[in-house]
Amino acid sequence: MAKLKERLSAKVQEQRPRTQKLLKEHADVKIGEVTIGQAIGGGRGVRMLVTDISYLDPMEGIRFRGKTIPETFAALPKVPGSGYPYVEAFWWFLLTGDVPTNEETLDVVREFQAHREVPAYVGTVLRAMPRDAHPMVMFSTAILAMERESTFVKRYNQGMKKDEYWDATYDDATSLLAKLPSIAALIYRLKYKGDAQIAADPKLDFGGNFAHQMGFAKPYDDVARMYFILHSDHESGNVSAHTTHLVASALSDAYYALSAGIDGLAGPLHGLANQEVLRWIMKFQEKLGGAEPTEENVKQALWDTLKAGQVIPGYGHAVLRKTDPRYVAQMEFCQKHLPHDPLFKLVNMIYKVAPGVLTEHGKTKNPWPNVDAQSGVIQWYYGLKEWDFYTVLFGVGRAIGVLANITWDRALGYPIERPKSVTTKMLEDVASKAIHHDELGSD
Ligand SMILES: CC(C)(COP(=O)(O)OP(=O)(O)OC[C@H]1O[C@@H](n2cnc3c(N)ncnc32)[C@H](O)[C@@H]1OP(=O)(O)O)[C@@H](O)C(=O)NCCC(=O)NCCS
Numbered sequence: 001m002a003k004l005k006e007r008l009s010a011k012v013q014e015q016r017p018r019t020q021k022l023l024k025e026h027a028d029v030k031i032g033e034v035t036i037g038q039a040i041g042g043g044r045g046v047r048m049l050v051t052d053i054s055y056l057d058p059m060e061g062i063r064f065r066g067k068t069i070p071e072t073f074a075a076l077p078k079v080p081g082s083g084y085p086y087v088e089a090f091w092w093f094l095l096t097g098d099v100p101t102n103e104e105t106l107d108v109v110r111e112f113q114a115h116r117e118v119p120a121y122v123g124t125v126l127r128a129m130p131r132d133a134h135p136m137v138m139f140s141t142a143i144l145a146m147e148r149e150s151t152f153v154k155r156y157n158q159g160m161k162k163d164e165y166w167d168a169t170y171d172d173a174t175s176l177l178a179k180l181p182s183i184a185a186l187i188y189r190l191k192y193k194g195d196a197q198i199a200a201d202p203k204l205d206f207g208g209n210f211a212h213q214m215g216f217a218k219p220y221d222d223v224a225r226m227y228f229i230l231h232s233d234h235e236s237g238n239v240s241a242h243t244t245h246l247v248a249s250a251l252s253d254a255y256y257a258l259s260a261g262i263d264g265l266a267g268p269l270h271g272l273a274n275q276e277v278l279r280w281i282m283k284f285q286e287k288l289g290g291a292e293p294t295e296e297n298v299k300q301a302l303w304d305t306l307k308a309g310q311v312i313p314g315y316g317h318a319v320l321r322k323t324d325p326r327y328v329a330q331m332e333f334c335q336k337h338l339p340h341d342p343l344f345k346l347v348n349m350i351y352k353v354a355p356g357v358l359t360e361h362g363k364t365k366n367p368w369p370n371v372d373a374q375s376g377v378i379q380w381y382y383g384l385k386e387w388d389f390y391t392v393l394f395g396v397g398r399a400i401g402v403l404a405n406i407t408w409d410r411a412l413g414y415p416i417e418r419p420k421s422v423t424t425k426m427l428e429d430v431a432s433k434a435i436h437h438d439e440l441g442s443d
Pocket of ligand 1: 270306314317318370371372
């Protein structure tokens with residue numbers, strides 16, 4: 001058995017009694033209440049999901065297993081000659097909550113290498129699709145097409161016991177995750193490089209092989225590692241994480257669940273915002289017609305967007321109320337590696353101006369930038385200029401978090417998700433005090 005699965009198995013045995021005790025002895029303890037605004041308003045702030053893998057504080061930002069982004073990067077074993085940790089070490093860390101040793105990390109590296117090969121039919125499916133299909137459609141389709149590989153389904157059909165569900169989900173998650181960088185690179189080179197594919201290098205790690213198969217030289221391997229880790233998890237309520245969790249709660253396997261989560265990530269209010277940021281910047285530069293960007297013309301362009309009834313991509317957040325630390329981590333990378341890049345300078349200028357414009361506009365609860373405002377600049381600088389591909393990169397990273405989450409969902413026996421809906425008339429009756437909310441019933 002892989003070292004990681006062994007450790008995870010011990011953690012699962014440790015954690016299960018905690019969840020069972022809460023359910024048995026404290027199931028009626030209230031952790032919040034729901035208002036009409038929250039029911040209509042997308043469940044904002046409603047506490048109804050449980051995960052130990054990451055936690056998002058509105059002011060501090062994300063912590064993975066209790067560690068901030070800088071603490072996470074500092075703690076995990078690094079690839080020799082590289083400034084960033086192995087993605088494989090991060091996968092161990094998210095699953096177990098423990099920082100792996102170098103030897104444990106290399107065990108995961110070998111496990112991923114053993115599962116890296118993408119079935120040939122995935123290429124056949126992708127090549128049969130219209131070449132102008134969005135890369136996120138291709139990515140989601142490739143994942144779904146591999147559902148026939150699911151160990152969970154095979155074992156379920158053989159009568160697998162409920163307390164083994166996590167074990168089969170772990171196997172599916174490992175097999176799927178190990179293939180995702182190669183699938184992303186296959187899509188990239190199919191769509192934009194005339195289908196000139198680069199074979200995987202069996203010796204390389206997750207990030208290193210991704211850079212290799214994409215065809216980008218160092219330090220793009222580090223960019224990939226940083227990018228995948230930063231985009232992995234943002235607690236459970238965001239669209240991609242929640243969708244994956246929801247679909248998996250029906251015991252749909254990891255392939256179905258991740259494919260669905262990727263579909264949610266493809267929305268412009270969620271992961272697609274990273275391509276929208278680049279699109280916005282390019283349109284702005286086109287309008288300038290070669291003139292220098294200034295704070296004045298940036299401000300004007302932001303107002304033009306808002307007055308046209310559109311959102312400023314890369315700004316605002318449903319939970320965060322300050323600059324996203326994932327934005328800061330990428331900004332620091334740019335300050336170190338590309339301080340004089342004109343696109344980076346422009347993004348900084350937008351950062352100077354946009355929060356003021358959004359505050360004056362007066363709608364958004366958070367005028368500060370999120371992860372997507374900065375990520376495209378780095379990709380562009382290293383030669384990945386096809387911005388409609390950017391969300392696929394986000395998707396590879398997001399898979400790490402959501403697959404870790406559904407493995408734990410099955411380990412702790414979380415049931416099928418099924419919140420209750422009410423009608424508009426019921427809300428009107430509660431609002432006018434014609435009935436008390438207790439009279440609505442609970443199921
Ligand atoms: C992320 C986002 C979807 C969060 O939505 P939310 O939780 O509903 O945000 P708020 O509560 O602050 O929204 C209140 C209002 O401000 C608007 N708003 C929020 N962010 C905005 C932005 N960046 N530009 C313009 N308006 C914005 C909302 O559209 C909403 O308008 P409405 O009352 O007319 O419906 C939203 O901020 C957004 O659309 N941002 C741009 C897209 C983006 O960067 N997404 C990636 C997120 S990681």
